[in-house]
Every structure is written in C-alpha cells, then in structure tokens.
Amino acid sequence: MIGRATSTVSREVRAHSAGGLYLPYQADAAAAAARARPKQSKLVSNQRLREQVKDGLLQRLSPEQISHRLVTDFPDDESMRVSHETIYQALYFQARGGLKKEVAQALRTGRTRRKPHRVPGERYQRFADPMLMISDRPATINDRAVPGHWEGDLIMGALNKSAIATLVERATRYTLLVHLPHGHTAEAVRDGLIATMMTLPAHLRGSLTWDQGAEMAGHQQFSIATDMQVYFCDPASPWQRGTNENTNGLLRQYFPKGTDLSIYGPEDLEHVAQQL
Structure with missing residues (x-):
C-alpha cells in the first residue's frame, strides 16, 4: 500500500522501535540527520578506482574517455564505475573528490575551474540570408x-x-x-x-x-x-x-x-x- 518492499519496511521498523513500538518522530529525525551528512565521494572511498582515474588523467585522457574505458577494462566489476561528472566534480572540488591538485592540472583543458555559462542575449538577424x-x-x-x-x-x-x-x-x-x-x-x-x-x-x-x-x-x-x-x-x-x-x-x-x-x-x- 505504501509502495515499498516488505523487507524495507521491516528494516525500518526494527531500526526505530523501542519496547515493541515504532517511534516515527525519532525515525524522521534520524533520516534528516543522515541527509545532512555529506556523502563520501566514490573516488575517496575506492582507492583502486581512484588510482585508475589518476592514471587516465596523467595519460591526458578526458573524464569522458576514462569513464568509458573503465567499463571496457573492468566489464564484470561494478565497483570500477564512475561517471565523467563525478570525475569533474572531484577535479573542481579536490577536498571533496580525493584527487590531488597536481593531477587536476593534468586535465586536458588545463582548467581546474568551470567556466560560468552566460545567459543568451536578445536575438537578432546576423546575416542577410534567412537564418x-x-x-x-x-x-x-x-x-x-x-x-x-x-x-x-x-x-x-x-x-x-x-x-x-x-x-x-x-x-x-x-x-x-x-x-x-x-x-x-x-x-x-x-x-x-x-x-x-x-x-x-x-x-x-x-x-x-x-x-x-x-x-x-x-x-x-x-x-x-x-x-x-x-x-x-x-x-x-x-x-x-x-x-x-x-x-x-x-x-x-x-x-x-x-x-x-x-x-x-x-x-x-x-x-x-x-x-x-
């Protein structure tokens, strides 16, 4: 009725019960606290994955190329997966992502900060021929x-x-x-x-x-x-x-x-x- 598996509900009840009674307010507070805690980056927690990404960057591969290559090199190992966006985030925010600054500088663009997007200006007809x-x-x-x-x-x-x-x-x-x-x-x-x-x-x-x-x-x-x-x-x-x-x-x-x-x-x- 609530759209959750029976095992999920049972686990929730066991975790937040006392004396046989479910404590919903305590459960809600615990969930809020968990959301507030920053999630550790995959590149921090998985040293083997981090080393593969570092090696790729030092070979002047782009994050997109590294992400695709991991799937090819480790087809049966789901722990060796990381999106190119996660790699970029690690490069642009080294403290969170676990990649040292000198490795970030090997990024093929040569930048360790993202360029801001500008808001498009007003349209106008640039050329004589219809566009x-x-x-x-x-x-x-x-x-x-x-x-x-x-x-x-x-x-x-x-x-x-x-x-x-x-x-x-x-x-x-x-x-x-x-x-x-x-x-x-x-x-x-x-x-x-x-x-x-x-x-x-x-x-x-x-x-x-x-x-x-x-x-x-x-x-x-x-x-x-x-x-x-x-x-x-x-x-x-x-x-x-x-x-x-x-x-x-x-x-x-x-x-x-x-x-x-x-x-x-x-x-x-x-x-x-x-x-x-």
Missing part, C-alpha cells in the same frame, strides 16, 4: 538518435591570422578537421566546409549547428551545395553546441593558443582527429 535558430532544430536532431548531424566552429591561431574548422558529429563524436589554407573569410570557410562535407555519403550530411560568427555568412550557399540545413546558436551561447566546444578544448592540447595554425597540412589534421 534558422537552434530552437527550430527538430527533436530528432536534439536527441542524437540519428547520425549525420554536426556541430562546428573555428579554433584560431596566433593573432587570429590562421584557423582550423572543427566538425563533430553529435551522435558518434566523430571529428573532422578542415584545412583552411586561404584564411578564414566567409568564402574560405564556406568552400572548405563544402569540400569536406561532400566527401561523406548523403545520409551523413544531415545538418550543421554553428555559432553566429562572420565566417558563416555564406551559410545559404553551403546549404545549397551540401543539402544540409544550418542551425545557429543564440548569441554568446557556446554550450548550445557543447560537443564541439568540448572537442575544441581538447584540441588545444595539440594546437596551443598562440600557434600559427597555417603550418599544419591536411595530413597533420587527419592524424590529430584520429587521436580524439
């Missing part, structure tokens, strides 16, 4: 159920004189890096994206989500050439293409800020993409 916003994107794209939908952006080189276009497929996280030998004008980016996307079969050319950078002024020509709809994020909202944003952070391990990106050819970019 579709991310709020117009169908649920079939949002839920990542079907491959072929991409997020993209540029990572910039020294003095913003060079760039690489990055493309990440939302369902599989497969990454393509686009060589831009002629700069990052709207025309150069449009042509580079078209050339790269047209190497893919039609069923993997579904849509592209990008921010409202000036490099996408040629989005309509891109859509016509590739038969891919482009969706634009709200201003100052990089988390709306979070898969790509995370990948760009990881790419800085290979292309540090201040680097002249024009020195890297297509073969170099292909090699790096295969490392992710």
